[in-house]
Amino acid sequence: MVRPGWNNRGTMHATCLADPTLVLNKNWLPIQVCTVRRAFTMLFKDLARVVEPDDFSLYDFESWSDLSIPRGESFVQGVGDRIRVPEVIVLHNCDRFNRPRVVFTRRNLFRRDRNSCQYCGKRCTTENLSIDHVIPRCAGGIGSWTNCVVACLACNARKGGRTIKQVGMRLLRDPAEPPAQSAFTLHVTRRKASWDHFVSEAYWNTELKP
Numbered sequence: 001m002v003r004p005g006w007n008n009r010g011t012m013h014a015t016c017l018a019d020p021t022l023v024l025n026k027n028w029l030p031i032q033v034c035t036v037r038r039a040f041t042m043l044f045k046d047l048a049r050v051v052e053p054d055d056f057s058l059y060d061f062e063s064w065s066d067l068s069i070p071r072g073e074s075f076v077q078g079v080g081d082r083i084r085v086p087e088v089i090v091l092h093n094c095d096r097f098n099r100p101r102v103v104f105t106r107r108n109l110f111r112r113d114r115n116s117c118q119y120c121g122k123r124c125t126t127e128n129l130s131i132d133h134v135i136p137r138c139a140g141g142i143g144s145w146t147n148c149v150v151a152c153l154a155c156n157a158r159k160g161g162r163t164i165k166q167v168g169m170r171l172l173r174d175p176a177e178p179p180a181q182s183a184f185t186l187h188v189t190r191r192k193a194s195w196d197h198f199v200s201e202a203y204w205n206t207e208l209k210p
């Protein structure tokens, strides 16, 4: 088996290996962009499959290497044969990539709650908002996506260190971790046309939480 990038003769090789490849997670959501070199490494280690962008068929390293290369497609030159450059790959057995997380930060929490009090619905400037622990810290509540909400100063003062049940307040919606895709942006200048489908699919197929 030819390991691309180590045995090469073509001048195409150096340029193409630095090209970007879109990486999808198990659920076919785009999670990052890597180099073609890294994509080949993941294929070779059997961590990913190539996605044929036209018909979504999947190829492992062997079957991808056996494919004939359509005219005009980029390739890398191995010892004996040319291998088409993968533009999109999907990870299939790499757990740490399964679920990209939105980091639990003040900024992201305010963003999730759209700068509005989750008790009265009032939209405020950030100085007039605070973070409320739904189950208070003194009762064992922790700082997390599901236990923290944005609250206006008045509602936060009213609730104090008590539970919503004790004060008879209600949350407008259940706090949940926001889907990572809302934070997903492709920080690349060389975006490929074959990615469009997957990047827009992510928008529509993201699981919405209540």
Ligand SMILES: [Zn+2]
Binding pocket: 117, 118, 119, 120, 121, 122, 151, 152, 153, 154, 155, 156
């Ligand atoms: Zn309020």
